[in-house]
Amino acid sequence: MHDSDINRLLESSPKWEILSELPTPKEIIIGGELRESVIRDISRIKKEPNWMLRLRLRAFEIWERLPSPNWLLGVEDLNLENLAHYVKPAITTKNDYESLPQKIYDFYVSLGIPESEAKYLSGLAGVLDSETIIMRVKEWLRKMNVIFMEMEEAVKKYPDLVKKYFSRVYPVADHKFAALHYALWSGGAFVYVPPNVKITQPIEAFFMISSALESQYEHTMVIADESSYIHFIEGCAAPMFPKYSFHNGAVEVYVHRKAHVRFTTIQNWSKKIINFNNKRSIVEEGGYVEWLEGGIGARVSYVYPSAVLRGKNAKASILAVSIANGPYIKDSGAKVYHLAPNTKSEVIAKSISSNGGLTIYRGLIYIAKGARNATSHVQCDSLLLDDRSRSVTIPHNQVLEDSAEVTHEATAGKISEDALFYLQSRGLSEEEGKSLIVLGFMHDLIKELPFEMANILNTVVQLEFSKLGGVG
Amino acid sequence: MSSLRVENLSVSIENKLVLRDVSFELKRGEIISIMGPNGSGKTSLALAIMGHPKYEILSGRILLDDEEITHLSPDERSLRGLFLAFQNPIEVKGIRLSTLIFSALNKRRGERNLLKSDPKIIPLLMQNLREVGLSNDHLHRDVNLGFSGGEKKRAELLQALMLKPKFLILDEPDSGLDVDGIKITAKKIKELASQGTGIIIITHYARLLKYLSPKEIIVISDGKIIARGGSELSYLIEERGYEALKGDLNA
Numbered sequence: 001m002h003d004s005d006i007n008r009l010l011e012s013s014p015k016w017e018i019l020s021e022l023p024t025p026k027e028i029i030i031g032g033e034l035r036e037s038v039i040r041d042i043s044r045i046k047k048e049p050n051w052m053l054r055l056r057l058r059a060f061e062i063w064e065r066l067p068s069p070n071w072l073l074g075v076e077d078l079n080l081e082n083l084a085h086y087v088k089p090a091i092t093t094k095n096d097y098e099s100l101p102q103k104i105y106d107f108y109v110s111l112g113i114p115e116s117e118a119k120y121l122s123g124l125a126g127v128l129d130s131e132t133i134i135m136r137v138k139e140w141l142r143k144m145n146v147i148f149m150e151m152e153e154a155v156k157k158y159p160d161l162v163k164k165y166f167s168r169v170y171p172v173a174d175h176k177f178a179a180l181h182y183a184l185w186s187g188g189a190f191v192y193v194p195p196n197v198k199i200t201q202p203i204e205a206f207f208m209i210s211s212a213l214e215s216q217y218e219h220t221m222v223i224a225d226e227s228s229y230i231h232f233i234e235g236c237a238a239p240m241f242p243k244y245s246f247h248n249g250a251v252e253v254y255v256h257r258k259a260h261v262r263f264t265t266i267q268n269w270s271k272k273i274i275n276f277n278n279k280r281s282i283v284e285e286g287g288y289v290e291w292l293e294g295g296i297g298a299r300v301s302y303v304y305p306s307a308v309l310r311g312k313n314a315k316a317s318i319l320a321v322s323i324a325n326g327p328y329i330k331d332s333g334a335k336v337y338h339l340a341p342n343t344k345s346e347v348i349a350k351s352i353s354s355n356g357g358l359t360i361y362r363g364l365i366y367i368a369k370g371a372r373n374a375t376s377h378v379q380c381d382s383l384l385l386d387d388r389s390r391s392v393t394i395p396h397n398q399v400l401e402d403s404a405e406v407t408h409e410a411t412a413g414k415i416s417e418d419a420l421f422y423l424q425s426r427g428l429s430e431e432e433g434k435s436l437i438v439l440g441f442m443h444d445l446i447k448e449l450p451f452e453m454a455n456i457l458n459t460v461v462q463l464e465f466s467k468l469g470g471v472g
Numbered sequence: 473m474s475s476l477r478v479e480n481l482s483v484s485i486e487n488k489l490v491l492r493d494v495s496f497e498l499k500r501g502e503i504i505s506i507m508g509p510n511g512s513g514k515t516s517l518a519l520a521i522m523g524h525p526k527y528e529i530l531s532g533r534i535l536l537d538d539e540e541i542t543h544l545s546p547d548e549r550s551l552r553g554l555f556l557a558f559q560n561p562i563e564v565k566g567i568r569l570s571t572l573i574f575s576a577l578n579k580r581r582g583e584r585n586l587l588k589s590d591p592k593i594i595p596l597l598m599q600n601l602r603e604v605g606l607s608n609d610h611l612h613r614d615v616n617l618g619f620s621g622g623e624k625k626r627a628e629l630l631q632a633l634m635l636k637p638k639f640l641i642l643d644e645p646d647s648g649l650d651v652d653g654i655k656i657t658a659k660k661i662k663e664l665a666s667q668g669t670g671i672i673i674i675t676h677y678a679r680l681l682k683y684l685s686p687k688e689i690i691v692i693s694d695g696k697i698i699a700r701g702g703s704e705l706s707y708l709i710e711e712r713g714y715e716a717l718k719g720d721l722n723a
Contacts, residue, residue: 383566413565416562417525417526418562419562419563419564421522421524421525421546421562422558422561422562422564422615423564423567423572424523424545424546424547424550425522425523425546425547425549425550425555425556425558426547426550426572426575426576426631426635427547427550427551427576427579427580427635428547428575428576428579428586429545429547430547432575432579432586436566436567436571436572436575436586436587437564437565437566437567438566439566439587440565440566440567440568440571440614441565441566443566
């Protein structure tokens, strides 16, 4: 995005609305104790092939076996038995907005989704609770033979293609919650971009959770074949319901030779969501993956976009900005595995903590023996808006190749009383001063986003920090 | 008549008394100077008038246009027309100089979106930028971040020129500036005064005052006013130093 666009963007005023609830009719709810029969029920409802049921059951076994990570904070009240594992909204058709329940449609409109879909997206998948409720595909995608459909439909229509990648990028046994995801996955989008096809307008998936004590396990796959390009965007929202809900999604991205995938997420869950997102990409020779992650919402969030640079000259850049404004925890970071010569990675992680918030950067750079001349640079900047807030940086580098170059830079800044006084002496209130500093700090992310995306982000940030100074 | 009045002001910082019973009055369009040796309380006076939270007003009042501002927040004082050009301008990471200027202007015009950059302002901004001796590059950098001492002073002057305050306090505006910088500063101060801004120049050298011939010179030492008079006082200080002045008074 150009600077003039940024100005245009910053000049537009917020029109975001927070709903206190979003009740929608449900067709099926499966909750209670997590047993094999739950998995079988979900699989039966989806009428999915046997290989997928077997994959789910294997994942369930692994989930039962694996210990819970001992370093998770802020999820003490996460009790799976209290949650609905699968929630199917009562919605039949999926191709037009008019058939959506009125409340959902109104919410979409308030977020500007139908408008931006019409204007600049190649396609849109909307997921509500456990199912995809809307699919919009532009004609040009079909003409270019791009496959863009619900994940479940792809499992049935293109089993060979899906099998080749599904759970091959993000392993089932990576950790307990990954296994849980694969046992219960439901909803999400599948994209396959054929060789040499470059999609100029992004595809978006938008996730919503409509009520409390639900879990959402959506699965997104993006396969970019040789020399192709796609920009995939993820957004999400949930109302402020009285109790928490749990999001444990996964994104698998496969970047073939010389392909380029840009994957952007604006995570704006309400402060009632416990958010886990398992994101990984594999990048072949000369390929390039970009992860852009704006983590604004959620009560607790654990997200580490990762890249496995498998072919020589493969590249990854990961830009993650997270905000913990209030008694919230944002644990984020990045992992890059350099497995081939001349691979390059750059990680920029920025965090903002205020009103008692805690941000954590947790990162891994692994350089395998033989990944000659691999280079990696990690930059972590954290901004603290007051004395009650904290920021922690936990980088981990494992370098087994002598010719590799790995650098790490970290800065921590506090907005000083003097800086705020200086801004106040120019006529800005304390809150206004803080908002400006925060927006400035996020400039690196904002300038990388398409206008409409940046608009949403900007709105959210302004709303977030209009409350600054109060108790979060 | 529009004025800035300081009445019997006594101020402490961290329980240390830094100003005692200071009074003066400044009318719009006038230039006065507050002089005094290092550590005499000049900067404390500037910061207390602007409302720095660390300074505690023990007694006395500050009035702007006959309204008391002694306990207003710094931003409210600023919006009523007060401007402090800092002795040591603070570096603010994350906000560009241009953003600061536009948002300060927008705030004054009641524009809800602080970040709006009104294209009608840009010619004046460019002109002032050139005249204070800064470049476009400075506008796009974070406020004062990595600026030299002289560049910081020029940036303070630029902001004052854009905001056109009713009353402008310049704390050591000439420190870190070369001769050309001092001349530009003096010229711009005169211009502002002729347009109706009341100006307080805080300095311990007379060199800048030569260009400005202030109406009154107030000498502070140890937090107290020890002398006040016309321009001749600055020449006396330049020749004989503050010690001599203190000696005179004590004699």
